[in-house]
Amino acid sequence: MTEIHANQRVAVLTDSQNLYHSAQSRYSRKIDYSALLEKAVQNRDLVRAIAYVIRAESPEEERFFEALRDIGFETKIKDIKTFPDGSKKADWDLGMSLDAVTLASHVDVVVLCTGDGDFARLCSHLRHEGVRVEAMGFGSSTADELVDAADTFVDLGERKDTFLL
Template identity: 80%
Template structure:
């Protein structure tokens, strides 16, 4: 398995909805994406940073998307779907997973910023392919199977001053 080393190529994939809901429900605060990116890269070579976001027609979302781009994230935006019963759905699980698999041949490490247990199988696959997988999330809302599937886990909740605004 790839260890951290100089010149290591890193892709940072941020599940923005998962991060937002975790930070809001537990801390009533927002994510500091600039610090998130800095800590994820750790002086390694950033190959690609992607933030997966949902367009929900809220007043400040365009400025949020622009701020992400200014920080260095590419934004992938999905429209929220509203169903006949009034329920809403939008997630990036498949898109993020496909991007991670596509990037695997071009990076040494994938840093997954999420607590979603659905990504545990992705972590196992990437590790099998020789890619180091690091997960950044809030332990209180991160699935145990995701933590166990990764090479390393950073509990963002232990460093609120770093990861939260």
């Protein structure tokens, strides 16, 4: 796989729920999405930055969605599902994967901002297609199979002062 160089076209796909829960449970802090995007792009050509978010009817979430857009993220919003037994589910795994596969022919690099091991197979597929895959997440809550499947991994927890508010 190629190394980082200035002319690479980059797509940044951010699993906001995964990052939020990791930052809250490990550090009781929030993600600095501006710093995250800057590190993901690294002075390369940004093609798309997508933040996958869940609408949970929280009063401050619309401000959060707007802040993401102001930083430069396109937001894809999914409503949380509540089942008859009271359990809730909301994830973007399939949507992120489909977007990554669709974008693969338009970019040189896909940066997956998540710790979810379900994306390991996606990394293998993208690499097979000639796309460099970089992952960013909190090492203490990132699946080993994701770290192993990506070309590189940035542990956000090693630079808390940069990536956490």
